[in-house]
Amino acid sequence: MACGQAYCVLRDPVQQIAQLYPSSTFKSLVGVVNSEARKKVGKRLPYTLHFNELGQHTLYTINKNGKRIGYVHVRPEITKWGVMEVTWSLDLNLRVKDFLFQRCRNRRRNVLEAEDFKNQIVDKSFDELLAMLATDGHSLKEGALKLQDADKEFTAAVIRCALKTIAVSQIVWGDEINKHSKFPVGQKIKRIHDIYTSSLYEVLKKRHLEDNKDIERSTVRLYQVAEKVNQGEFIVDTVWRGIKPSTDILWKISSGRIIKIESSIGWPNPEVDAAFQELLGKSLKDLGTCKTTVELSALEVLLICRESL
Amino acid sequence: MFAGPIFAVDDLHTIEEPISFQNGKQGIFHRLDDWLENGNPARVADPNSISSRIRNNLRMTIDLSGRSVLSQRAGKSASGSVVFLGIDVHKVFSDEEGDWASLLAQPYLTKLNNVRGPHFFDDDNDWEMVYRITNINFTRLFGKHMNLKVGHFEVPYGLELPINTNGTLRDMASGKNLGVKADWGVTLNGAFTDFEYEFSISRGSGNEYFDTESPYAIAGRIGSNEDRNVMVGVSFFHGEIWNPGALAGYKAGLVDASGVIGNVIDRQRFGFDLRYHFEKPVTILAEFNWGRDFERKVFNSLLEFDVYNPSRSLMWFSQFNYLSEEYESAMGGWQSFINGSLGCRWNPGNNWALSTMFIQELSTKHPADAVKRLGGVFFTQVRYRF
Numbered sequence: 001m002a003c004g005q006a007y008c009v010l011r012d013p014v015q016q017i018a019q020l021y022p023s024s025t026f027k028s029l030v031g032v033v034n035s036e037a038r039k040k041v042g043k044r045l046p047y048t049l050h051f052n053e054l055g056q057h058t059l060y061t062i063n064k065n066g067k068r069i070g071y072v073h074v075r076p077e078i079t080k081w082g083v084m085e086v087t088w089s090l091d092l093n094l095r096v097k098d099f100l101f102q103r104c105r106n107r108r109r110n111v112l113e114a115e116d117f118k119n120q121i122v123d124k125s126f127d128e129l130l131a132m133l134a135t136d137g138h139s140l141k142e143g144a145l146k147l148q149d150a151d152k153e154f155t156a157a158v159i160r161c162a163l164k165t166i167a168v169s170q171i172v173w174g175d176e177i178n179k180h181s182k183f184p185v186g187q188k189i190k191r192i193h194d195i196y197t198s199s200l201y202e203v204l205k206k207r208h209l210e211d212n213k214d215i216e217r218s219t220v221r222l223y224q225v226a227e228k229v230n231q232g233e234f235i236v237d238t239v240w241r242g243i244k245p246s247t248d249i250l251w252k253i254s255s256g257r258i259i260k261i262e263s264s265i266g267w268p269n270p271e272v273d274a275a276f277q278e279l280l281g282k283s284l285k286d287l288g289t290c291k292t293t294v295e296l297s298a299l300e301v302l303l304i305c306r307e308s309l
Numbered sequence: 310m311f312a313g314p315i316f317a318v319d320d321l322h323t324i325e326e327p328i329s330f331q332n333g334k335q336g337i338f339h340r341l342d343d344w345l346e347n348g349n350p351a352r353v354a355d356p357n358s359i360s361s362r363i364r365n366n367l368r369m370t371i372d373l374s375g376r377s378v379l380s381q382r383a384g385k386s387a388s389g390s391v392v393f394l395g396i397d398v399h400k401v402f403s404d405e406e407g408d409w410a411s412l413l414a415q416p417y418l419t420k421l422n423n424v425r426g427p428h429f430f431d432d433d434n435d436w437e438m439v440y441r442i443t444n445i446n447f448t449r450l451f452g453k454h455m456n457l458k459v460g461h462f463e464v465p466y467g468l469e470l471p472i473n474t475n476g477t478l479r480d481m482a483s484g485k486n487l488g489v490k491a492d493w494g495v496t497l498n499g500a501f502t503d504f505e506y507e508f509s510i511s512r513g514s515g516n517e518y519f520d521t522e523s524p525y526a527i528a529g530r531i532g533s534n535e536d537r538n539v540m541v542g543v544s545f546f547h548g549e550i551w552n553p554g555a556l557a558g559y560k561a562g563l564v565d566a567s568g569v570i571g572n573v574i575d576r577q578r579f580g581f582d583l584r585y586h587f588e589k590p591v592t593i594l595a596e597f598n599w600g601r602d603f604e605r606k607v608f609n610s611l612l613e614f615d616v617y618n619p620s621r622s623l624m625w626f627s628q629f630n631y632l633s634e635e636y637e638s639a640m641g642g643w644q645s646f647i648n649g650s651l652g653c654r655w656n657p658g659n660n661w662a663l664s665t666m667f668i669q670e671l672s673t674k675h676p677a678d679a680v681k682r683l684g685g686v687f688f689t690q691v692r693y694r695f
Contacts, residue, residue, distance in 0.1 A: 006694075007368055007399035007413060008442040008463075009473050015500045015534060018453060025407035030366040052620060054659055056368045063407060082590035083621045102536045105586045 016087040016100045017060060017072050024064040026072065031172040033057050041167045045130070046137025049164060050078060059173045061180075065266040068092065068180045069248070073169055074102055077161035081105040084157060088165045092182045093189070095125050096162055106154050120145050121159070123191065123221060126166045132159050182250050182262075183235060188226035192308050195222050200307045207299060214242040214297045222304060231255050234305045242293040243268050249276070251298075253305045257283045258298060338364050366401040372417070374476065374662075374692035378424050382684030389423035389433070393476065395441070397694070409449040415441035415475070427484075428554045429516045439516055441475045442491060446498070458496040458507075461516075464489055465496060465507035465530045466544040467596050468582045468611070478652055478666040478688050479626055482596050482611040486578060486632075488552035492526055493518045506531045513573070514551045524551040524573045532582070544580035546600070549573040559602055563637060575603045590617040606635040622656045629671075647672040652688075662692040 017026050033054050042048035053076060060072040071090045076083050085103040090096060098118065101109050111117060121129065132144040133156065140147075140156045147155055169177060183189050196217055204210050221237040236251040245268055252260035258279050267273035275294040284306065287299045342360040346352035355361060376391040395417030402410040419426075420436040430437055444460025451457070463469055469483040469490060484490045494511025506529070513524030525548050532542030553572045560566035578600035585593045594613040601607055613628040633645035652666030670683040 006372070006415065006441075006473075006476055007370070007397050008415065008475055010399060011535070012408075012411075014453075015502055015505070015536070018500075019502055027403045027407040028366050028401040030368065030401065050620060051659060052622065052656070058366075058401075066405075078620045080619060081588055082617055082619055100536075105538060105588050105590065107588050 012058070013060070013072065013074055013087045013102060016074075016102060017062070019100060020072060020087070020089040020098050021062045021064070021070065024062050024069065026060045026062050029059045029061060029173055029176060030056055031059060033168060033172055037168060037171045040171045041164060044126075044167050045163055046133070046135070047160065049168070050076075052076070053164075057168075057172070059169055059176075061176075062089075067263075067266050070097055071169065071177070073165050075161055075165045075168065076103075077157045077164070079106070079154065079157045081154075084161070086158065086161050086165075088162060090166065090169065091123075092177075092180050093125070094166045094169055094177065095123050096121050096129070096166075098122065099158075099162070108151055108154060111148075111151050112155060112158060117145075117147070117155070121162065125189070125191070126163060126170075128191070129159055129163050129166070133163075182237070183223065183225075187228075189223045189235065190226050192222040192224055195220055195304055195308070197307065200304065203303050203307060204300065207303070209296060209300050209303070212296055212300055214240060214293050215300055216241055216246070220304070222308060224308070228254070232305065232309055234308070236301050236304060238297075238301065240297060242297060243272055247272075251301050253302065256302065256306065257281055258302070337369075366403065368397075368399040370397045370694045371395075372397050372415075372476070372692065372694045374690060376478070376688060376690040378686060378688055380684060380686040383682040387423070389421070391422065391424055391426070392420045393439075394418045395439075407449070410445055410447045412445045414443045416443065417441055417476075427515070428552055437516070440491070442473075454499040454501055456498050458498055458509075459494075461491055461493050462496055462509065462511075463491050464511065464526060464528045464546070465498070465509050466528045466546050466578070467530065467542070467580045467598070468584065468594055470507060470530050471532060471535050471540065471542070471584070472594070476692070477654070477662075478664045478690050479628075479654065481594075482598065482609060482630065485630065486580075486596075486598050486609045487526075487528075487546055488550045488555045488574065488576065489513065489515045489526060491515070494526070500534075502534070504531060504533050505535070511548075513548050519551075522549075522551065522571050522573050524549045526550060530580075538586040540584040542580075542582045544578070544582065546576065546578040546580075549575050555602075559605070569603075577601050578607070590619060590621070591615065592617075602634065605637075608633045624654045626650075626652050626654075628652075643674070645672070645674045646670070660693055660695050662690075662694075664688075664690040664692070 035054065038049045038054060061068055062070045062072060070092060072087060074085055074087050076085045082105050083103065084101065087100045087102045088096065089098040132141055134141045138156065140152050145155060201210065216239040219239040223235040225233040231254050234253040236253065238249050238251065240247050240249045247263045247266065247268055250262045251258060258281065261276045261279060275292065279298045282298065284302050287295055290296055290299055345360040346358055352358045372395045374393045378389045380387050395415060398414040400412045401408055417439045418436065419439045421430055421434055423433055425433055440461045442462060444458050444462045446456050446458040448456045463473065464483060464487060466487060467481060467483055469481040472481055474480050492511035492513065492515060494509055496507050496509040498507035499505065508529035511526045512518055513526040526546065527548055528546045530542050530544040533540050551573055556572060556574050559574060560569055563569065578598050580596060580598040582596040592615040596611040598609040610631045611628065613626055616625045617623065628650045630648050631645065633643050635643050648668055648670045650666055650668040652664065654662060654664045656662050666688045667685065669685040673681045673683065675681055
């Protein structure tokens with residue numbers, strides 16, 4: 001909030017956080033968005049913060065079972081419909097997870113709140129969102145998003161707001177965010193879409209994995225470490241349903257071997273944790289005769305990476 | 310990739326840093342850090358040090374404002390002023406599991422100069438410490454949907470709760486309708502996806518906590534989610550309010566006021582409020598209140614139109630208040646009163662808020678058609694926060 005307002009008007013976005021992250025807790029981190037931060041935003045974006053956006057602001061860290069799972073930050077954007085405030089949900093690497101309008105007069109807000117639109121920006125990084133804007137930084141690039149013409153101006157404002165949110169979060173709370181980043185800090189990560197291609201399904205079928213339900217395939221995210229393409233370094237984000245409660249697992253694969261496995265929201269029990277840690281260093285060859293659900297999941301992840309090379 | 314930034318980076322210095330007494334090497338926090346940690350930079354940087362625990366998630370601002378008042382009635386005019394000097398503090402308390410409480414403290418030294426203030430001022434030139442909103446809200450005692458607030462808070466009734474007009478010229482109906490805008494006590498409050506609520510039990514004495522004549526107030530509001538363009542709420546209020554000024558007005562409507570003793574007024578209200586954001590930056594607000602003072606019926610209402618510029622740094626508002634109270638039939642039925650106001654608030658920068666407002670009495674109807682001359686008041690306010 002701007003300095004001009006008394007603190008009694010401050011409201012935590014409690015309802016929005018509850019909607020975005022049911023059954024989780026949040027912790028406030030108050031930071032100062034100053035003119036230095038504004039300059040840095042101006043260097044990363046073809047526009048920058050309005051002076052009303054300077055002041056002390058809150059980044060909400062979201063925790064589940066004692067582990068950090070994401071962030072929430074509210075940021076305004078000036079539009080012809082007045083000031084719009086958007087509650088952004090970001091993952092640990094500041095990719096868009098979801099958003100809700102906290103203040104929005106535009107009557108077509110429902111269009112942007114619908115899945116059709118949200119699916120087009122969910123999981124997008126700063127660079128991917130920036131690529132949606134035209135060179136003026138104000139309007140959308142032609143064909144960047146599937147939208148009706150009537151929604152383009154409004155959508156461009158939402159994308160601008162998302163970019164500012166990510167930039168400000170990184171600039172003001174960068175140290176804190178980097179400590180909990182899923183991905184290596186400072187490395188460029190490229191997301192690979194269309195993971196489950198027909199050729200991958202063929203390979204999975206040969207290994208009798210076509211009906212593997214332990215990995216929730218609709219949630220699998222595959223990222224390639226851009227500077228380590230030669231080493232075949234991948235990060236695979238999966239929801240694992242082998243045992244209840246399901247857990248979010250991050251796999252790091254390099255040169256065809258599993259080099260790191262982490263659960264971002266905590267393991268269901270120590271036995272599961274131990275079973276996954278047993279997989280470290282293993283390759284497709286090592287898993288040729290796998291039997292357990294944990295090994296079958298690892299096999300699927302390694303096959304995903306191999307087919308993406 | 311880009312032809313060039315909309316704001317050239319070289320031009321960015323034209324936007325000045327908000328002035329803050331807490332930032333910079335000479336700021337109060339740095340002095341406090343040095344004093345608490347004996348100037349040891351390692352201790353200052355330690356997140357578990359005393360200075361870090363105080364400073365983390367703390368907002369603190371000095372608030373200085375002056376208000377001039379020019380009034381005229383029946384050809385006579387008067388002038389006065391009010392000066393406010395306060396500190397505005399907001400602190401969130403957290404542990405490893407998350408936030409567990411938030412503290413808000415707004416003590417303001419308030420000096421009247423030839424202005425009639427609320428009843429807790431002794432005279433038109435008195436000064437008082439006004440606590441505005443000073444409370445702690447415990448957010449983890451009863452789960453996600455119920456918090457416990459203790460201290461001096463806005464009485465949860467009507468539009469004042471979501472709008473909050475403390476320290477501004479613009480006012481909602483609570484002061485006129487309830488006779489108490491903020492009070493000492495406890496509330497249970499919380500929010501669900503589609504609605505939010507707050508219920509309170511409080512002292513009924515307003516700014517000052519005292520124990521004479523046992524005033525009290527019970528109030529509550531349930532309202533729809535504030536982030537939608539249509540917001541509605543229903544409220545109730547019941548209590549005995551310490552308000553000598555209102556009591557004097559009440560007595561004026563009695564043929565025989567000898568039975569009314571003390572300084573508290575028995576008051577009950579039920580309210581309905583509405584806020585509607587148009588697609589353009591225009592908002593309409595309305596509040597309707599029914600109830601009684603002792604046994605006499607009351608109907609009060611408020612209607613407001615707001616117009617903003619797109620950045621909300623400029624706001625125009627126009628408000629109409631209709632206040633009415635049933636008198637004893639022997640005195641001529643209902644008394645009613647209508648006023649209208651036009652005001653403007655401008656934030657030329659992050660530190661400043663400039664406001665002006667003109668209130669004109671439009672109509673009065675008194676028992677037995679007693680004649681009352683209509684008057685007007687012109688306010689200006691300069692507010693500086695740093």
